[in-house]
Amino acid sequence: MTIAQATADQAAQAVEETEPSFEDLARRVDDAVRAVAALEDPARRVADELKVAVEGIHRAGLVSIVRRMRAHPAARELLFELVDDPVVRLLFSLHGIIRPDPMTEANRVLVEVRPQLQSHGGDVQLVRIEDGVAYVRLEGACNGCSMSSVTLRNLVEQALVAGVASITSVQVLPTEPSPTLIPLEALRIGSDPAAEGWVKAMPSADVPVGGLSAAALTAAGGEQAEVIVVNVHNRLSAYVNECAHEGLPLDNAMIDIANGTLTCPWHGFCYDATSGECLSAPGAQLEQLPLRLDDGHVWVRIGS
Ligand code: FES
Structure with a gap:
């Protein structure tokens, strides 16, 4: 020095x-x-x-x-x-340079009430916010019509309406059956993946649960793509590395595995991490790419 x-x-x-x-x-x-x-x-x-x-x-x-x-x-x-x-x-x-994201705000509020719900055997999942209405799924003791279930539901509704300025009411969605998770090892690739446009993106160990990994790929046919691979509970998804808002990269996006969301660090657009559906702006979507696993590596198809 x-x-x-x-x-x-x-x-x-x-x-x-x-x-x-x-x-x-x-x-x-x-x-x-x-x-x-x-x-x-x-x-x-x-x-x-x-x-x-x-x-x-x-x-x-x-x-x-x-x-x-x-x-x-x-x-x-x-x-x-x-x-x-x-x-x-x-x-x-x-100064209005980044927009506050209602999904992030609402999830912060739910983090505060979650211990109380869980201490009674319940839980809540925020699905989306549309026109001031927060759509949630309730689990365990929050479901049903007992006195305690009603109290827990009221707790969620009051916390969201009081804690997030853009939420005016809360709707409870029916509970969905748990999705069947496909073990990573069960997905195998054909004999000549490169000829079919598949590109070896990264070792699957580079994408831990709750994380993402970015890569610049070039297919055998010359096609190029910047991609991210996201892991939510061992369910991997690949997307073109561009936010649907202003096309900025998502390398530093935040993954919330409890809610299965990916939030863009630039202006807070929030996406369903396994489908790419934008939860902040209905109709917007991340461009999803076919993904497979072989020999401990993630392969993404970017060519035809
Ligand atoms: S939210 Fe604006 S670029 Fe992603």
């Missing part, structure tokens, strides 16, 4: 140590908002106008930074990481 680098690092550390904490800043904002609300009308209008004007400048700068970073692969990676920072995420949400 050079002396100049060491000095720069020390300076950066000193700045970091003297920066106020996020909690202090948030408290300061809350205090200022309360003080503005207590002003006489004309003064309050001036203060509000000042706030809108300053926020407008900040938003314009942030939009410009995000656009430039998205245009360069290395900077885009960094942007992915930044969006994971809660403060940056909050800032982007406040």
